[in-house]
Amino acid sequence: MSKFKQTIFIVLFVCGIVLPVPLWMVVAPFFEKEGTENRTLAEKPVLSAESYTEYAEEYEAYFNDHLPFREELIGVESMTDFLLFKSSSDRVIAGKDGWLFYAAKNDGEPVKNYTGEDLLSKSQLKSIAEKLTKIDEYMKSRGGRFILFIAPNKERVYSEYMPDKYGTPAEKSAVTQLIDYLHENTDVEVVYCLDELMAAKESCADPLYYKTDTHWNQLGGYVGSRALMSALDVDLPGLGDGAEYEVTGQDGGDLAKYLHLEWMFAKADNEYEVKAYAGVQDERKIYLHVDSFYGAMLEYVNACFENREAVHFRNFVMKDMLEYEPDIFIYESVERYLPQLVFLDTEGL
């Protein structure tokens, strides 16, 4: 091997193998450490007689979580996978035209919702129907109303951007199954705003969901809110037909974060502001069980209802709702979280 080539390998060894750890010890403070993993990173273990057998494993876990240039290296891998292979991580599907979709298996199962492999069992349907009926009867007995509000998964509305291999969204999946079952066996009111979104998609030039985020944007949130308000006999103007909007900035979403490619998608999505809708101050008291999809609905609901309280499902306790004594109770859920209904706390009803 030529001397020059030998030198290259020596340099590679020094730079790639020897330098990273000592170099990192010097420059680490200058690198921003942003946790995108939503988990606690492993801690440095202490060597002692008791910890002897686990020490190696724990130390390695610690080292892997605190690798020199870890974020940068992960970013390189994500970028290569995405740009070279149009490939996603386990959590993100790289769709067409820069659209990203959620592929999680432990945060709801959106892909299964899409392919229709998420069907609920008879006992699950029965259990959900029973719980919802309890709530419905309680509210009705006090002259109030209860609505189950379902926000569709993004891939249902923008299925044309899903990779071809997933096909078209299944005709029958958990959401249609549940709605049909409730319709046939209960009096529970369900608002599933898929049709409204599809109609708005036709008439509106801008997207209703973020391209690089799992959620709907302010426009989609408005359409959903309008559908909900309509069921509550509150009229809101249609998007672009009384309710105008404008772009207020650009952003990248949570899916871009999961890909470690925030920098690449930093301006991928528009943020909007919907203006000039005639907010009606309804005097009824409204209580909502919500998830993160409510974020884009909050403003509009607040503008229509003076007396309101929205509680995230992580903090939801039925007793609190009962204490509030609302005239309207809304259970808002994105499609992929519907199975959680099986675990709904109905204590006190």
Next chain:
Amino acid sequence: MVFSSAIFLWIFLSAVFAGNLLFGKRLSNLFLLTASLFFYAWGEPVLVVLMIFSIIWNYLMGLMIEAASHKKLLLFIGVAADLLLLAYYKYAGFLLRSINTLCGTAFEVPQIALPIGISFFTFQAISYIADVYRGKVKASKDPLPVALYISFFPQLIAGPIVQYRDVERQLRERKLSAEGFAFGFRRFIYGLGKKVLIANVLAKCADAVFDHGAAGVGMLPAWIGALAYTFQIYYDFSGYSDMALGLGQMFGFTFSENFNYPYLSKSITEFWRRWHMTLGAWFREYVYIPLGGNRKGKGRTVANLWIVFFLTGLWHGADLSFILWGLYHGALSFVERLGLKKLLDKSRVLSRLLCFIAVCIGWVLFRAENTAEGLKMIAAMFRPGTGMKLWELGDTKTLVIAVCAVFGCGIMQALVPSKVKKRYRESVLEALVCGAVLFFCLAALAGAGYNPFIYFQF
């Protein structure tokens, strides 16, 4: 500790290489031995004593065999102890389970943890005392070379199985050179790339199929899973061997080759001269030839071959599926001996295709959870029908890597003219390519975190 891990690359290798340079020739063996024991203890904090025991035992046995007159008896005791250790840790559970199944007994089957690399260092240790017995090497009075031979970290966990006589001189005197280092590091990078960029990607596909199980898997997915595993195990194991040989070279050692493009084989007989060559060599040297090899008549030769294939299968794992896998290869070898091989050698493409398919089917048995699952999966490969969706098996990346894997397993190497190969191997471009491979491997390791080798159960 796994070679394809950040902690090995950035802490262990870095420190050990620097240390080896600093300590100089005289202390090198001692330093490397300490590093190797640390390396082993990292993975086996308690059972490292087994290896230390094995070193002391075989070192003493070597001296005794050479000095004493009852050489054969001493050899027998030495080897028996080595094998008993292996048998207990690896096969006791399997043995008891089998006795229970065959005799209807209900002995309690103990859960014995398998110490990493025990199959490898046991075989190396046996190689030492056997060679001393035969007079092929002199027993080492200095314990250091024997200790380092048995425990040297590059080949401790998954080979290649080095015979003592092949490294004896290198243990006493070896030179470190920039050129040797560069050759070694180049080889190491190729091995790392094979493991991290190819094997690990294909593993996801193979795992998806085998985790799903044979029931309702579908014919095409079953084949895809089988093929994915076929290439996964090749790139994983040969990549590991590349890393082992590369590391050895970086420290001034030359070990024997372990792979020679096995999927280019025209027959199973040829396959075993290209796959895991050092294991084949060990069995030939210490089992086949002592049993008489092919010098005791046709019948005995055939019996010897069956024994070797049985043991090869058994060596790979304490389960019936491994034994059957070994015997499956034995059966194919046997048929080849009867005349099929002559036929196969005549063709150029068809024989390679058939051999490849035969090996692929064998790997299904090897990979599956157990014998029943393996046989069911093989059946699924020949039963028309759909099952798993293709998008569950992988994506564009998997496909691209798979294509690279197929071409890289020997086809490209065979088709590219040797002049071009030579130019590339001598070019500066190759060094830059290696740099890129190293970089992307480091990025992949950062992204992955968890990275076991297939052969870790040995």
